[in-house]
Amino acid sequence: MRAFWQRWRQAMTCGVLPLGLGAAASAGVPPDIEAQLRQRGPVIDIAGIQALYKPLLAHQPRDGVRRTNDLAYGDDERHRLDVYEPETATQALRPVLVFLHGGGFVRGDKQGRENIGYHFAREGIVTVVPNYRLAPKHRWPAGAEDVVAVVQWLRENAARFGGDPERIVLAGESAGAAHVAAATLVRRFHPPGGLKVRGAVLISGVYNARLEALARPQFGIETPDPRNEAYFGPDTAAWSSMSTVDLVDAVPLPLFISYAELDPMQFQVQAGELFARLVTRHGFSPELHVVRGHGHLSQNYSVGTGDESLAGPVLQWLRQW
Numbered sequence: 337m338r339a340f341w342q343r344w345r346q347a348m349t350c351g352v353l354p355l356g357l358g359a360a361a362s363a364g365v366p367p368d369i370e371a372q373l374r375q376r377g378p379v380i381d382i383a384g385i386q387a388l389y390k391p392l393l394a395h396q397p398r399d400g401v402r403r404t405n406d407l408a409y410g411d412d413e414r415h416r417l418d419v420y421e422p423e424t425a426t427q428a429l430r431p432v433l434v435f436l437h438g439g440g441f442v443r444g445d446k447q448g449r450e451n452i453g454y455h456f457a458r459e460g461i462v463t464v465v466p467n468y469r470l471a472p473k474h475r476w477p478a479g480a481e482d483v484v485a486v487v488q489w490l491r492e493n494a495a496r497f498g499g500d501p502e503r504i505v506l507a508g509e510s511a512g513a514a515h516v517a518a519a520t521l522v523r524r525f526h527p528p529g530g531l532k533v534r535g536a537v538l539i540s541g542v543y544n545a546r547l548e549a550l551a552r553p554q555f556g557i558e559t560p561d562p563r564n565e566a567y568f569g570p571d572t573a574a575w576s577s578m579s580t581v582d583l584v585d586a587v588p589l590p591l592f593i594s595y596a597e598l599d600p601m602q603f604q605v606q607a608g609e610l611f612a613r614l615v616t617r618h619g620f621s622p623e624l625h626v627v628r629g630h631g632h633l634s635q636n637y638s639v640g641t642g643d644e645s646l647a648g649p650v651l652q653w654l655r656q657w
Contacts, residue, residue: 363644365629373631378600380632389637393451396640400424401457403450404497409466409489410482417466417486418446420453421497424460429500431534433654434464434486438510438540438636441471441479441567451640459651462499464490468515471566476578479515479567480525483508487519488527505654506536509636510603511563513541514580517610520591522583534657535590537650540603540632543610545575546582548602555602581610584618591622592653594646598631625649 365373372388402421409415422430435452437444446465456463468482487504494501508516519525520536542548545564549572552559560570568578576582591614595607607624614620627635627646639647 363642363648365634365638365643365645369634370629373598373629373634376598376631378598378631380600382633385631385633385637389634389641392641393637396451396454397458398454399458401454403453407493410485412469414467414469415482415485416446417464417489418450418453419497420450420457420463420465421499422457422460422462426460426498429495429503430460430462430498431503431505431654431657432462432464432490432494432499432501434466434483434490434504434506436466436468436479436483436506436508436512436515438508438512439470440563441511441514442563443470444511449636451637455640455647456651456654461654462494462497468512475566476568477518477525479511480518480522483515483519484525484527484531487531487533491532502532503657504533505657506533507539507650508537508541509539510541510632511567513538514543517541517543517580518583520589521580521586521614523585524583526586531586533589535592537592537653538594538607538610539635539646540595540599541606541610542603543580543606544582546572546579547606547609549575551602555600555605557602581606581613584614588614588618588620590653590657591620592625592650593622594625594627594649596627596630596632596635598629598634600632603632623649623653 400423402423404419406416409417433456437449446467449465453463453465466486469478490504491501506516516536517538545568568575593607593611595604611624630645635646
């Protein structure tokens with residue numbers, strides 16, 4: 337507790353909250369963009385956010401990165417990944433970051449998160465951005481299975497790209513975070529010998545499908561739910577058996593859990609619920625971060641634009657492992 341207050345007093349002296357206390361990085365949301373995001377409020381407006389960030393991402397630095405596209409890590413047509421490899425020479429193997437895109441379990445593509453790949457590769461991290469199977473053709477636990485398949489592929493192939501197979505960290509946003517959470521926190525999905533990853537970054541994910549089924553009016557979720565019913569199936573009574581918060585049995589590992597200040601309510605609630613359960617029931621001690629000034633989508637599009645609201649704290653955390 338003394339260490340907590342020492343960090344707090346030091347942060348207040350500097351005018352910045354420390355990581356884990358709702359920190360905002362020094363380079364935050366541009367004021368004009370933040371104003372537009374706040375005007376939109378806690379909505380998921382894919383086309384609007386893409387249009388807002390397209391001019392900024394057009395100027396994202398990409399030099400110093402070698403990109404290898406569409407490598408197969410499995411048999412399905414969606415089992416493809418892109419590798420972003422730092423070009424600077426080094427004798428040591430680099431850490432590896434795997435980032436899974438979102439899309440409500442039913443959409444999304446790795447191409448839409450190339451900004452993540454370039455940004456973290458330019459920071460010296462071999463960054464892998466995969467596609468994974470989508471609902472409704474592929475239901476739970478297909479996403480978790482695909483995460484594990486990517487890890488197994490990297491155990492054999494990471495060194496080809498200068499990556500260290502012993503230093504793999506998983507990350508995901510929204511549906512991607514749901515898949516990463518299930519893959520890391522539920523042992524039934526681990527391969528023989530264990531998953532063997534250093535940690536996981538969970539950004540605005542879905543961790544309690546049963547809660548979303550029972551609280552649709554409070555969260556403003558449609559009925560039928562086009563996201564969850566596609567992935568977890570139409571029988572909501574069975575969703576507790578697919579809710580990660582009720583299935584956690586993995587050995588504690590480092591976790592970074594975050595949500596956006598302007599996230600729809602269900603993502604904020606589920607980040608807090610996952611954090612609380614992991615701490616009080618399972619012996620974890622995750623970081624908990626609020627991405628100030630951002631919404632569900634904008635926080636990820638901001639990476640690579642000079643806005644460090646999400647990328648800065650994640651990078652700081654990654655460098656511990």
